[in-house]
Amino acid sequence: MSEENLHVEKAESTENPSQKINQLLEGLGDHYEFNYSTFHFDILPYIFYDEGNFHFFSNKKALEESGQYTFSHHKPVRTSDHHSPDLDLSITNLVAFQFIAAILIIAAFLNIAKKYKKNATKAPSGFQNLMESLVVFVKDEVIRPNLDEKTTKKLLPYFLTLFFFILTLNLIGMVPGGHAATGSLGLPLALALIAFFVINIVAIKQSGIKHWLEHLLGGAPVGLAPLMIPLEIMGMLVKPFALTVRLFANMVAGHVVLYILIGLIFLFGIYFSPVLVGFSIFIYFLEILVSFLQAYIFTMLTVIFVSLAIGESHEEEHSH
Amino acid sequence: MGLLGAAIGAGLAVIGAGLGIGKLAAAALEGSSRQPEAAGNLRTTMIIAAALIEGVAFFAIIVCMLFLFIQSPNA
Numbered sequence: 417m418s419e420e421n422l423h424v425e426k427a428e429s430t431e432n433p434s435q436k437i438n439q440l441l442e443g444l445g446d447h448y449e450f451n452y453s454t455f456h457f458d459i460l461p462y463i464f465y466d467e468g469n470f471h472f473f474s475n476k477k478a479l480e481e482s483g484q485y486t487f488s489h490h491k492p493v494r495t496s497d498h499h500s501p502d503l504d505l506s507i508t509n510l511v512a513f514q515f516i517a518a519i520l521i522i523a524a525f526l527n528i529a530k531k532y533k534k535n536a537t538k539a540p541s542g543f544q545n546l547m548e549s550l551v552v553f554v555k556d557e558v559i560r561p562n563l564d565e566k567t568t569k570k571l572l573p574y575f576l577t578l579f580f581f582i583l584t585l586n587l588i589g590m591v592p593g594g595h596a597a598t599g600s601l602g603l604p605l606a607l608a609l610i611a612f613f614v615i616n617i618v619a620i621k622q623s624g625i626k627h628w629l630e631h632l633l634g635g636a637p638v639g640l641a642p643l644m645i646p647l648e649i650m651g652m653l654v655k656p657f658a659l660t661v662r663l664f665a666n667m668v669a670g671h672v673v674l675y676i677l678i679g680l681i682f683l684f685g686i687y688f689s690p691v692l693v694g695f696s697i698f699i700y701f702l703e704i705l706v707s708f709l710q711a712y713i714f715t716m717l718t719v720i721f722v723s724l725a726i727g728e729s730h731e732e733e734h735s736h
Numbered sequence: 737m738g739l740l741g742a743a744i745g746a747g748l749a750v751i752g753a754g755l756g757i758g759k760l761a762a763a764a765l766e767g768s769s770r771q772p773e774a775a776g777n778l779r780t781t782m783i784i785a786a787a788l789i790e791g792v793a794f795f796a797i798i799v800c801m802l803f804l805f806i807q808s809p810n811a
Contacts, residue, residue, distance in 0.1 A: 661794055661798060662787065662790070662791035662794060665795075665798055666794065710787075712783075713784065713787040717784075
């Protein structure tokens with residue numbers, strides 16, 4: 417939670433409400449500098465693919481010194497015609513947080529794997545116990561009941577990565593001063609697209625591409641194809657879309673509610689602050705529960721979609 | 737006018753989600769009181785269904801948030 421946004425909100429209280437909300441939501445979005453609560457560190461590189469060339473600047477000062485790009489409305493634009501660059505691949509604040517989460521996960525799991533190799537016969541304890549119980553939970557409660565053994569072995573690393581990545585990103589957003597990368601539309605969309613490809617590629621590998629195309633008919637005779645195919649394609653596309661919006665909206669809603677509750681202190685005066693802070697603490701604990709729950713739901717729904725995609729092809733094989 | 741529409745829309749979405757999840761929780765409680773051994777299964781199904789219903793409510797919330805950023809010409 418960034419206090420500077422609340423300072424800005426109080427100072428410009430003559431603007432209309434939607435602009436204040438804009439400023440609040442900007443705090444939740446992406447920034448070009450590394451943010452930790454109110455501290456900005458100008459260490460993140462800017463990478464553009466513009467007019468056929470790659471441009472690489474190591475930080476904001478280098479960008480402004482080069483003279484090729486300037487800033488307008490907090491976005492880099494070309495100095496020549498004030499166009500934004502064609503493809504903006506910069507390492508932004510949320511990308512840096514994703515890297516932090518990835519490094520944390522890799523470090524934690526390498527540590528556990530080493531400990532497991534060293535004493536494979538003793539019962540685990542401490543941090544290893546915690547991680548192992550989470551891994552076994554995902555494997556035995558989420559994946560095994562829905563998928564057969566062969567697919568479980570093939571896809572277990574993917575599902576574990578998905579679960580722990582979303583969980584770590586959400587929890588980093590909960591730490592004071594951290595930003596939740598799942599709170600911007602890009603990351604849940606990317607995860608849902610990857611899930612979409614995994615579901616369809618596993619279905620195709622299991623029973624061939626002709627079978628998968630026949631799936632688009634949905635069991636109706638071929639004559640109804642112009643009607644069924646758009647419907648089935650929409651059904652196929654709505655699943656990743658629902659996954660995206662669910663994860664994104666849950667995370668954003670929690671953070672916005674916290675911002676607004678603290679912002680109400682400016683509206684109601686200092687004597688209401690115990691009630692409001694107490695409420696915020698309650699919502700904070702609810703948000704921790706929602707972090708776990710959303711990671712679990714995303715993984716479980718992907719597992720169910722994979723099992724649906726495989727199971728249908730199996731049933732049709734047996735029934736014919 | 738956009739603000740009014742957004743507020744009313746968000747309230748209606750919450751009514752829908754609250755009713756749906758309330759009925760779901762009631763059914764899950766009744767099922768586990770009839771058969772306590774199935775309580776674990778019912779809990780898992782209830783959580784999944786609640787997340788799906790909440791997802792639909794969040795679609796409505798996203799649409800309402802879009803209304804907040806559309807300003808009328810003379811505002």
